Amino acid sequence: MAKHRLGGQTVKLENPPCILSRATIVGKKEGQGPLGEYFDVVLEDDLWGEKTWEKAECRMYQEAAKMAITRAGKQPQDINYLFGGDLLNQIITANFAARTLGIPFFGLYGACSTLTESMSLGAMLISAGYADLVLCVTSSHFCTAERQYRFPLEMGTQRPPTAQWTVTGAGAFLLSNDMKPPYITHITTGKVIDYGITDTNNMGAAMAPAAAATIKAHFEDTQQGPDAYDLIVTGDLGWFGRELTIDLLKKEGYDISDRFIDCGCEIYSKDQDVHAGGSGCGCSAVVFGAYILRKMEEGVYKRILLLSTGALLSTTSCQQGESIPGIAHAITIDMDRG
Known part of the structure; x- marks a missing residue:
């Protein structure tokens, strides 16, 4: 086992x-x-x-x-x-x-x-x-x-x-394998979730259910709730997807709204004309690497839950009218090795 x-x-x-x-x-x-x-x-x-x-x-x-x-x-x-x-x-x-x-x-x-x-x-x-x-x-x-x-x-x-x-x-x-914080202590692997979204210009709605499902699974598996984290971070849900994730988790009994940010909301200001925020593989990578890890080293955050969120579409599937599956994988980043 x-x-x-x-x-x-x-x-x-x-x-x-x-x-x-x-x-x-x-x-x-x-x-x-x-x-x-x-x-x-x-x-x-x-x-x-x-x-x-x-x-x-x-x-x-x-x-x-x-x-x-x-x-x-x-x-x-x-x-x-x-x-x-x-x-x-x-x-x-x-x-x-x-x-x-x-x-x-x-x-x-x-x-x-x-x-x-x-x-x-x-x-x-x-x-x-x-x-x-x-x-x-x-x-x-x-x-x-x-x-x-x-x-x-x-x-x-x-x-x-x-x-x-x-x-x-x-x-x-x-x-x-060095003994030097921050450490990766837990991993929650996401499942592919599909709520039937077909609009390729609404990635936040396609990915939010997967983000909510992975966060819920992580809480249930670890028997911990939002209070165990200083910050919960998603990759690129944008402003619409972030709010949808909050609503979905509230229905499951978890309120993460006071400690939840999305990298797609953080990287641009609303006056930069990016509409719903940022997306892409590079979104969570650069925000986490440049900003969030810096704040952890400065002692602002001691423990975070980081999820990168993905829309698993292709140009072919979209042209054939397929819906857009989503996935989110979570890792715990901790200044204490445990």
Whole structure:
């Protein structure tokens, strides 16, 4: 029997790994937002000297990875595994970056949930003794996502109020078996939840049920409630999805409204014309890496629950009238190893 399982979806790590280092790179629009001062690198333009937006995203991914490795005083050959993904078909950003980095690689696609998916798997490998150092990297880019999922930017298509703005950003996190806070202590793996939403411009509504379901499962599995956390953070529900998640959890008897933030709401100000907020793999990665971890190190937060939320759609499924499944994976980040 798996002795470290709690309930149906959660594991408590016997040897909690730490987040040894991290790095964040964002685009110009993200740098102009309320968290601009916290990011490591802010690009002057979305091409960053490359010929295509896809190449620019790949460069962001590579540079964030290298920065996190260097900050820990390591070399790429020291890293046991690289877990990573992005939003593009065949995760080309992660695949092409891994080709350059030369680290043993597991490519993941969890849409915008990929950050906590990668950190969950990396943390379990380290806790079980199969690795000492695991690098987790995710990225997204407004221009690459628009080209793939929606309309060419040149068309100037009108976006509805529920639409979100894909974050141009990359975040890298080096996990280690060092005894140095903060630690990853618990993992709650999400289930795919589908409430029948078909509007591709309403990602918040598609992902909120999955976020609420994972938070509820985490509380039930650990036999703890919202008061056990200083902060509960979701990845990119936006303003509409955040409110829907609060309402869904209230119906289950949990009120998280006084300690719940969403990265998609934090990264932009409402006067930046992003409609419902931010989205994308890079959204939770850069907000968590640049801002929330900084606040934990400063003693503002001691224990948080972080969920990256993903809408598991494709251009093909949308054109065929399929609904949009959602998923959310949760990890507990704690300054105390327990």
